[in-house]
Amino acid sequence: MKNKDIPEVHFADIAVSAMESGKTLPAKFRRLLKQQLDKQIIDKKRIGIKMHFGSQLGFSTIHPLFIRILVEELKEAGARHIKIMDNHPADGIPRGYTREVLGCDVVSTFGATRKYLKKEKIGFKSLDFVEFGGEALDSDFFICLSHVKGHGDCGFGGAIKNIAMGVVPGESRSKLHHLEGGIAYDPKKCTLCMKCIKHCPNGAISKVKDKNEIAIFFHHCTYCQHCVMVCPEKALKMENRRFEDFSEGMALVTRKFLNHFQPQNLLFINVLLDITMFCDCWGLTTPNLVPDIGILLSHNITSIERASLDLIQKEPFLKKGLPKGRKRLKGKGHLFERIHGKDPYRMITALEKGLGHSAKYLLKPAE
Numbered sequence: 569m570k571n572k573d574i575p576e577v578h579f580a581d582i583a584v585s586a587m588e589s590g591k592t593l594p595a596k597f598r599r600l601l602k603q604q605l606d607k608q609i610i611d612k613k614r615i616g617i618k619m620h621f622g623s624q625l626g627f628s629t630i631h632p633l634f635i636r637i638l639v640e641e642l643k644e645a646g647a648r649h650i651k652i653m654d655n656h657p658a659d660g661i662p663r664g665y666t667r668e669v670l671g672c673d674v675v676s677t678f679g680a681t682r683k684y685l686k687k688e689k690i691g692f693k694s695l696d697f698v699e700f701g702g703e704a705l706d707s708d709f710f711i712c713l714s715h716v717k718g719h720g721d722c723g724f725g726g727a728i729k730n731i732a733m734g735v736v737p738g739e740s741r742s743k744l745h746h747l748e749g750g751i752a753y754d755p756k757k758c759t760l761c762m763k764c765i766k767h768c769p770n771g772a773i774s775k776v777k778d779k780n781e782i783a784i785f786f787h788h789c790t791y792c793q794h795c796v797m798v799c800p801e802k803a804l805k806m807e808n809r810r811f812e813d814f815s816e817g818m819a820l821v822t823r824k825f826l827n828h829f830q831p832q833n834l835l836f837i838n839v840l841l842d843i844t845m846f847c848d849c850w851g852l853t854t855p856n857l858v859p860d861i862g863i864l865l866s867h868n869i870t871s872i873e874r875a876s877l878d879l880i881q882k883e884p885f886l887k888k889g890l891p892k893g894r895k896r897l898k899g900k901g902h903l904f905e906r907i908h909g910k911d912p913y914r915m916i917t918a919l920e921k922g923l924g925h926s927a928k929y930l931l932k933p934a935e
Contacts, residue, residue: 575868575926577875578604580934582841582862594633597863600934601641604865609709609832611646616707618653618677618734620715621660623769624851628842630715632664634863638713638837639671653677653703654734677701677735685737688824695747695817698740700825709833712869716838716876718845718857720793721748721814723912724904725847726873727836728919732821738770744821745792747813749806755781757803764795764804769849794850811910819918826869826923836872838864843880845889845907857889857903870920871929877902877912 580596589595617638622629635652642650650672654660657674667674678684684702691697704710712727719725733741758781765773765782772789775782784795796804826834840861844854861879866872881902890897890907897906904912920927 573926574928574930575866575871576932577864577866577868577871577929578932578934579875579879580863580865582860593862594637596934597634598637598641600863600865601638602644603934604835605641605645606832607645610642612648613646613708613833614706615642615647615650615709615711616653616704617650617711617713618704618730619713620730620734620848621654621656621665622663622848622851623656623659626848626851626853627663628715628717628844628853629663629848630713630839631841632669634839635665635670635713638711643671647709649673651675651703651707653701655737675703677703678737679703682737690817690820690824692817692820693747693813695743695820698736698743698821698824700828701735701737704735704825705828707829709835710829711835711837713837714839715842715848716840716880717843717847718904718907719847720797720908721745721910722818722915723902723908723910724877726838726876727869728818728822728873728915729847731825732818735825736821740821741792742789744814744817747810747817749810751784751789751793751796752805752807753782753784754803754805757801758782759801759803761800763798763800767794767798767850769794769851792849812914815915816918818915819922822869822919823922831867834867834869836866836869838872838876840864840876840879845891854891855888856886857907858883858886866929868925868929870916870923870925870927873916874913874927875929875931877904877916880904 578600580600582593584591639650653675657676678701685699686702687697687699689697712730714727714730716726722729772785773782843857864872864875899906902912
């Protein structure tokens with residue numbers, strides 16, 4: 569394979585060569601966008617930017633300055649309309665994700681009524697179909713803007729997770745998570761500390777009236793496993809684990825969504841700053857696992873995901889990134905695998921196979 573056939577991943581390094589604003593990451597990011605946003609393609613298009621707004625006390629999501637720079641450069645390239653989307657726009661307000669700050673519309677992926685959905689057949693085991701947010705599919709040009717971090721279910725969260733779990737509603741996320749297996753509850757181990765109830769983002773757990781136990785309402789449960797991970801007595805656990813099926817399902821959903829767009833109308837941006845142990849959906853921020861790295865940009869989703877993981881693996885591990893109860897990493901492999909016990913490359917490999925993508929990439933440092 570010749571170099572010209574290998575997908576390019578452009579890299580803006582956070583390291584500075586001099587104490588000048590023009591040498592810093594925001595300036596590098598702007599220059600990179602000027603080089604890579606093709607005005608002939610962007611001109612007069614409706615641009616949809618999918619990101620994750622975070623929630624509650626989380627503060628490690630993408631800084632609004634980088635998003636505003638992206639919006640400004642899209643306008644400069646001739647974009648007709650720009651909208652930034654996630655599931656719950658109100659969650660973005662405390663982190664500065666507003667029209668006034670970002671310079672464009674901030675909307676729900678599922679429309680104002682949260683019912684603007686389009687059903688797509690998947691046909692993989694129990695994952696019969698999913699629904700995609702109509703706002704995302706209505707875009708002429710789609711940008712997946714992802715904050716890269718660890719993830720208890722995927723191994724890590726980047727562009728694939730941002731699409732497969734981010735452009736679908738709770739019912740579809742539940743179908744995806746159910747590929748991993750079910751949640752079993754042992755009332756004999758339960759001390760009714762109520763941590764599971766507090767940390768369930770969907771209100772699916774409650775105390776049973778007149779009984780010393782809890783109940784899970786699986787209609788609301790998305791199998792995110794927050795309850796499993798916070799239970800100090802291990803009264804909740806996943807059973808019949810099938811991480812391989814989950815990775816395959818993530819790849820299938822991502823591929824189905826991407827098939828709605830021509831390759832030239834897709835752009836992926838992975839932000840490798842504040843790389844923490846858990847997903848931003850936890851609503852909290854823990855210390856970094858590795859030092860900040862920079863920002864990656866590519867038109868190839870599997871290449872940017874591989875490059876993100878490879879760059880993270882080269883960095884020194886920061887012990888404070890783990891909670892005090894976790895004194896050391898487990899086993900061998902990628903850092904995220906040693907933390908979460910799952911190979912983070914698995915879903916990338918599955919998506920490469922489905923899209924016919926190369927496992928190689930060419931990393932090109934930005935000026």
